[in-house]
Amino acid sequence: xxxxxxxxxxxxxxxxxxxxxxxxxxxxxxxxxxxxxxxxxxxxxxxxxxxxxxxxxxxxxxxxxxxxxxxxxxxxxxxxxxxxxxxxxxxxxxxxxxxxxxxxxxxxxxxxxxxxxxxxxxxxxxxxxxxxxxxxxxxxxxxxxxxxxxxxxxxxxxxxxxxxxxxxxxxxxxxxxxxxxxxxxxxxxxxxxxxxxxxxxxxxxxxxxxxxxxxxxxxxxxxxxxxxxxxxxxxxxxxxxxxxxxxxxxxxxxxxxxxxxx
Amino acid sequence: xxxxxxxxxxxxxxxxxxxxxxxxxxxxxxxxxxxxxxxxxxxxxxxxxxxxxxxxxxxxxxxxxxxxxxxxxxxxxxxxxxxxxxxxxxxxxxxxxxxxxxxxxxxxxxxxxxxxxxxxxxxxxxxxxxxxxxxxxxxxxxxxxxxxxxxxxxxxxxxxxxxxxxxxxxxxxxxxxxxxxxxxxxxxxxxxxxxxxxxxxxxxxxxxxxxxxxxxxxxxxxxxxxxxxxxxxxxxxxxxxxxxxxxxxxxxxxxxxxxxxxxxxxxxxxxxxxxxxxxxxxxxxxxxxxxxxxxxxxxxxxxxxxxxxxxxxxxxxxxxxxxxxxxxx
Numbered sequence: 001x002x003x004x005x006x007x008x009x010x011x012x013x014x015x016x017x018x019x020x021x022x023x024x025x026x027x028x029x030x031x032x033x034x035x036x037x038x039x040x041x042x043x044x045x046x047x048x049x050x051x052x053x054x055x056x057x058x059x060x061x062x063x064x065x066x067x068x069x070x071x072x073x074x075x076x077x078x079x080x081x082x083x084x085x086x087x088x089x090x091x092x093x094x095x096x097x098x099x100x101x102x103x104x105x106x107x108x109x110x111x112x113x114x115x116x117x118x119x120x121x122x123x124x125x126x127x128x129x130x131x132x133x134x135x136x137x138x139x140x141x142x143x144x145x146x147x148x149x150x151x152x153x154x155x156x157x158x159x160x161x162x163x164x165x166x167x168x169x170x171x172x173x174x175x176x177x178x179x180x181x182x183x184x185x186x187x188x189x190x191x192x193x194x195x196x197x198x199x200x201x202x203x204x205x206x207x208x209x210x211x212x213x214x215x216x217x218x219x220x221x222x223x224x225x226x227x228x229x230x231x232x233x234x235x236x237x238x239x240x241x242x243x244x245x246x247x248x249x250x251x252x253x254x255x256x257x258x259x260x261x262x
Numbered sequence: 263x264x265x266x267x268x269x270x271x272x273x274x275x276x277x278x279x280x281x282x283x284x285x286x287x288x289x290x291x292x293x294x295x296x297x298x299x300x301x302x303x304x305x306x307x308x309x310x311x312x313x314x315x316x317x318x319x320x321x322x323x324x325x326x327x328x329x330x331x332x333x334x335x336x337x338x339x340x341x342x343x344x345x346x347x348x349x350x351x352x353x354x355x356x357x358x359x360x361x362x363x364x365x366x367x368x369x370x371x372x373x374x375x376x377x378x379x380x381x382x383x384x385x386x387x388x389x390x391x392x393x394x395x396x397x398x399x400x401x402x403x404x405x406x407x408x409x410x411x412x413x414x415x416x417x418x419x420x421x422x423x424x425x426x427x428x429x430x431x432x433x434x435x436x437x438x439x440x441x442x443x444x445x446x447x448x449x450x451x452x453x454x455x456x457x458x459x460x461x462x463x464x465x466x467x468x469x470x471x472x473x474x475x476x477x478x479x480x481x482x483x484x485x486x487x488x489x490x491x492x493x494x495x496x497x498x499x500x501x502x503x504x505x506x507x508x509x510x511x512x513x514x515x516x517x518x519x520x521x522x523x524x525x526x527x528x529x530x531x532x533x534x535x536x537x538x539x540x541x542x543x544x545x546x547x548x549x550x551x552x553x554x555x556x557x558x559x560x561x562x563x564x565x566x567x568x569x570x571x572x573x574x575x576x577x578x579x580x581x582x583x584x585x586x587x588x589x590x591x
Contacts, residue, residue, distance in 0.1 A: 013479075013537065017403055026400070037529050073416075095369065096378050121401055124540075127369040127381060129455020130337075134373040135312045140337065140454035165456070165522060166274075167362050169515075187509025189359035226407040228399055231565065236548040247571045247579035250587050251553065254569060255434060257553040261473070261530040262586065 001053040001149075001157060003046040004106055006060050006116040006132070009070040013121070019102045022226040024093040028066075035070045040183040044191040046077045046115045046146060051148065053157060054106070055112070057078045060105050062098060064088045070205065074200035076194035082207040083108070085215065089119025099131035104215035106136060108208075112157070114181040118143050124214040133181035140181040141174055150175070157235050240259075265322055265414075266299035267292055268353040270317065272361055273304065274335065275458070278312050278494065278535075280427070281359040287359050287425040288386070290320055293415060295388050297353060301325055303347055303442075305340065307333035312475035313439045324350065324439045331446040334455040337367040339446060344371050353415050360419040361510025372417045374558035379417040380408050382422045382540075401539040402562040413476040423544055424519070464518055466500060474529045476519055476546070479573050480535015480556065484512040489576070490534060493583045496529070496590070504542045535575045538563025555579070 011017060015031035050057045059074040060069040062085040071082035083105050090098070106114060114136070117121065119126035133140035143165045152158025159177045165185050167174055194202075238254070240247045255262045269289045272279040286302065293300040303325040304313040313326040323520050324580060327347055331339050344367075350357070357362045362380045372379045384405075394407050395418055410416040468474060473513045475494035481487065487501075494501045501517060506519040519526055520542040530550035538554070538561055546552070547566050553569035564570045571578055 011400065014540065016560055018398055019404070024406075026404075026491060029323075032394050051341065051380055064268075069397045094378055096373060096377045099373075101345065112289075122399065125381060125398055126365050130366065130369040131373045134370040139371070140366075141453065143362055161456075161496070165362065169460050170458060171461060171522075172458045175454040175456065177452060186505065220376075221411045222372075223380055224409050224411050226394065226409055228406045231398075231405045233565055235566060235568065237564050237567045239564075239572065244573060244577035244581045245585075247573065248578055251569055251571060251582065252585040255551070255553070259530070259568065261551050262589065 001055040001113065002111045003050055003051055003055065003057045004042050004060060004109065004111045004136045005039070005046045005057065005074070006114065007042045007043060007070050007074060007131070008036040008117075008120045008122070009033045009061065009063055010036045010120055011123040019228060019230075023229070025228070026227045028246040029136045033069070035073060035123075036117055036120045037118060038184060038186050040128050040191045041188050042115040043077065044077070044189045045184055046113070047148070048189065049113065049147070049194070050078075050113050052068050055203055058083060058109055058111070060085065060102060063086055063090045071207055071238065072079055072202060073194060075205045076199040076206075077192055078198060081205055084207055084209045086209050092225075093219070094221050094223045095125040095127035095131055096222050098128045099135055100217050100219060101215055102128065102132050104217050105210060112178050113160075114138065114179070116181075116183055118183045118185055129181060129183040134195055135202055136146070136181065139176045141176055142182070142183040143185045144182045145171065145185050147182070179233040194236075221259070263299055263301045264350075264352040265354045266301055266322070267355045267357065268351060269300070269301055269302045270356065270358045271312065272359060272363060273306050273309055273312055274363075276306065276309055276312070278315070279297050279361060280353060281361060281422045282424045283427045283430055284422065285359045285420055286316070286321070286356050287427065288320060288420050290431050291384065291425075292357070292393075294356070296393065299323070301351065303327055305332055305343060310400060310439075316517065317437045317439050318433055320433045321437050324351060324437055326439055326441045327402045327444055328525050329444055331448060333472070334454060335363060336451050336453040338451045338453060339369055340367045341371045342446055342450055342497070343444045345374060347442055348375065350442055356415050358417075358419050360421050361570060364419055368417060369421065372473050375415070377415060378410070379419065380410065381419045383418055383422050384421050385591040398540055401537070402543065403560065408485070412437075421540070421544065423547065425487055434441050461515065464465070468500055468502055468517065468519065468524045468526050470527050471526065473497045473527055474501050474502050474519070474528045474531045474546075474549075475534065476502040477534045478502065478536030479505040479506050480541075481507065484510070486576070489511060489579050491559070493532070493579060493586070496586055502526070504536050505537070505548070527545060533567070534579060537561045537565050538566065
């Protein structure tokens with residue numbers, strides 16, 4: 001089973017964000033980045049399927065030079081090769097633009113399954129996976145919590161049975177033929193750590209870099225981010241200062257006499 | 263309906279997803295702001311009663327789209343049906359709630375017609391003749407003003423809670439319900455939908471709790487949970503958590519607050535070590551008094567909090583427990 005996992009690199013969860021001069025993105029210079037968490041679950045799911053059914057796992061990441069780190073980490077965990085879609089202007093792309101570039105990279109190889117996280121922690125579009133499926137002509141399912149591979153008539157993999165998460169504690173089983181694209185929900189598995197052996201092995205693995213020009217894609221924007229900004233508070237928050245003990249005492253005072261909730 | 267605003271209501275097995283009313287509120291306000299007609303499409307099988315319910319609201323027309331192959335939702339079925347609805351109605355703007363179901367088919371539908379979706383919007387405004395949609399980025403740390411490019415139809419979805427159902431305008435009479443026929447063939451539908459189920463019955467109904475002490479990633483390890491449990495016990499409240507804590511299995515899934523868990527509105531909500539990603543906030547922002555304790559002064563949880571303390575929860579929570587003990591003594 002050949003698998004492609006699309007992974008994004010995003011600002012670290014506690015990174016202090018400051019807007020850059022363009023006002024449509026953040027200053028990247030002084031913050032740290034990490035792999036988009038839902039994508040780490042997608043990678044783990046891909047690695048488990050590859051180990052069970054054998055095949056090759058390719059990781060694709062779109063973004064500037066820094067996203068090579070995300071690819072390297074995936075290679076160290078067991079991915080076989082990486083494709084870096086090098087695009088310094090990635091932040092200006094709309095969901096369609098991102099999917100068009102990824103689709104051009106995906107079609108460079110053969111695959112039975114394309115996996116990605118359900119959404120990213122930076123743009124938060126929650127669209128790129130679904131659009132990618134449409135561009136590739138693949139059936140898809142989203143927010144997946146379990147994957148079972150069904151036996152085909154000849155004994156090989158026939159299709160997949162999937163547990164989709166719905167809202168309000170509901171789930172649904174659905175079946176799809178392969179090849180297919182799935183977006184993976186966080187918590188589906190326990191992502192592994194890279195081993196020292198894996199890190200050493202990763203150094204020999206190939207990372208193919210493709211620019212927008214290499215991909216030969218034509219992009220037509222469907223939407224434009226005019227500006228991003230820190231939202232003005234709709235609620236007045238009273239920040240309580242002091243040492244832990246002082247702050248705790250002040251808070252209890254307020255909860256008791258001001259809010260009257262204890 | 264040509265060049266109008268079209269809302270696509272969401273239902274499952276004939277039960278309307280109530281968030282559709284919020285989308286209608288947004289659409290009523292938008293239609294008035296831009297001076298366009300407003301229609302609602304109800305899709306499925308045997309969903310005439312839902313269409314009638316919409317017909318009593320302030321809008322111009324209800325479209326009833328029924329087909330055997332729409333009885334169960336599938337991305338292919340919904341996309342193919344809506345492509346035909348769009349051809350027959352030529353709307354300017356199509357609005358839907360930002361639900362898990364819409365997230366699954368709408369980007370596909372839009373792409374298949376060469377268009378885009380501005381998703382998960384929290385509001386809109388009119389700048390001259392241009393509609394500007396506001397959505398969040400970076401887990402709610404920033405907002406973004408987004409405009410459409412290219413030709414209509416445009417597609418946008420609104421986040422649950424972005425508009426209030428109590429602002430829904432009733433109709434003066436009954437709007438007409440028009441049936442639209444669509445042709446679908448079973449061979450076009452690649453997804454085979456199977457049973458719907460609930461994992462385990464919800465053992466705790468957090469929506470009834472008066473006090474909730476919720477914990478997030480900041481708790482670092484399952485071993486540290488007693489710290490929070492002790493505080494909850496003292497306040498006579500329930501322990502709850504953000505998604506990552508339940509994903510780790512540190513607390514059961516039925517204690518999860520947020521878009522994929524429970525929605526609560528207690529008298530007092532303590533958010534300990536919770537950054538306040540939008541998926542969590544939608545489940546608790548209606549709480550009467552919200553206290554946030556977090557080491558990151560920029561955490562979005564402080565946006566919705568009434569009281570905030572920036573600091574280490576491992577220092578503040580024990581101190582807080584002690585102070586409450588004193589206050590209760």
